[in-house]
Amino acid sequence: MSDSPVGVVGDPAVADRLREAGVPVTTGTVDSVPTTERVVTVGEPAVRAVAAAATDPLVVPVAAGRGVRSVSRDDVATAVAGLDEAVTEHHPLFEVSVAGEDVGTVVFDVTAVTAEAARISEYAVETTSDSVGRFRADGVTLATPAGSPGYARRIGGPVIAPAESVGVVAPIAPFQVNPDHWVVSLDGLSVSVERDEATVALYADGDEVTTVACGETARLQQSGALRVAVLEASCSRFH
Known part of the structure; x- marks a missing residue:
C-alpha cells in the first residue's frame, strides 16, 4: 500500500x-x-461531498449503500490495505439545472414530487432525441447506477451496474395500472411539469x-465520474 495519507470523511x-x-x-x-x-467516505453524505469537491480521488465507500459497493466499518482497515489491488468502477456524476439555473451535483438520484400529500401532477420525460414518457403520478x-438499488428499486426500478450516462427513470405512484420503468441515458435527460395543479419539489440526493x-x-x-475502489470486502450491489 502507498505510504501517502488516506483522507477520511464522515466518521472520526x-x-x-x-x-x-x-x-x-x-x-x-x-x-x-x-x-x-x-x-x-463514511455514509452517503460523505460520498456526495467528495463528488462535489471535484478532487478526483479513488474513493473507498463505507456504509454508504449497495450502489457504490460499500465496505463495512469492521472491514475498513483491510480494504485500505488492499487498495493497490482494487478494481476501479467509474460512476457518472450529473449537474442538475432548473430553468437553466444550476441547483446541484447528483451522485445517486433526482426526484421530482408533489409537495402536498394526496396530490398528483403530470410529468414528461425526454432524452436529447426521444420522448420517454408522459404520465400522471405523485412524482x-x-x-x-449508484442510486438504482435505493429508492428507485423500492418503487419498481431495476438495479443496474455502472455505465457511462445510463440510469433509471421510475414514476412514483403513477395513475395507471401497469406503469413502465425505463433504462436510458441520463446525459441531457429532462423532466418537465405539465399540469399546474400542485407544487412540485425537486430533490437532489435526498435534499x-x-x-x-x-x-x-x-x-x-453529465459532469464527470466518481472513481470507486471495489475490493474483496465490498458488498454486492445486487443483494
Whole structure:
C-alpha cells in the first residue's frame, strides 16, 4: 500500500481505526474534503461531498449503500490495505439545472414530487432525441447506477451496474395500472411539469434544492465520474 495519507470523511472513529492499523490519515469533513489521492467516505453524505469537491480521488465507500459497493466499518482497515489491488468502477456524476439555473451535483438520484400529500401532477420525460414518457403520478425519480438499488428499486426500478450516462427513470405512484420503468441515458435527460395543479419539489440526493413550476424543466448533464475502489470486502450491489 502507498505510504501517502488516506483522507477520511464522515466518521472520526473510522479515522482512529485506520491510525490504529498504522495507516497515515488526513481527516476532513463534508465541508472541507481532503485533497489526498485516496479518500474513505463514511455514509452517503460523505460520498456526495467528495463528488462535489471535484478532487478526483479513488474513493473507498463505507456504509454508504449497495450502489457504490460499500465496505463495512469492521472491514475498513483491510480494504485500505488492499487498495493497490482494487478494481476501479467509474460512476457518472450529473449537474442538475432548473430553468437553466444550476441547483446541484447528483451522485445517486433526482426526484421530482408533489409537495402536498394526496396530490398528483403530470410529468414528461425526454432524452436529447426521444420522448420517454408522459404520465400522471405523485412524482418521478431519475436514478444513476449508484442510486438504482435505493429508492428507485423500492418503487419498481431495476438495479443496474455502472455505465457511462445510463440510469433509471421510475414514476412514483403513477395513475395507471401497469406503469413502465425505463433504462436510458441520463446525459441531457429532462423532466418537465405539465399540469399546474400542485407544487412540485425537486430533490437532489435526498435534499430539497428547489421547486419546479408548471412548464419548467429540470435537466441532467453529465459532469464527470466518481472513481470507486471495489475490493474483496465490498458488498454486492445486487443483494
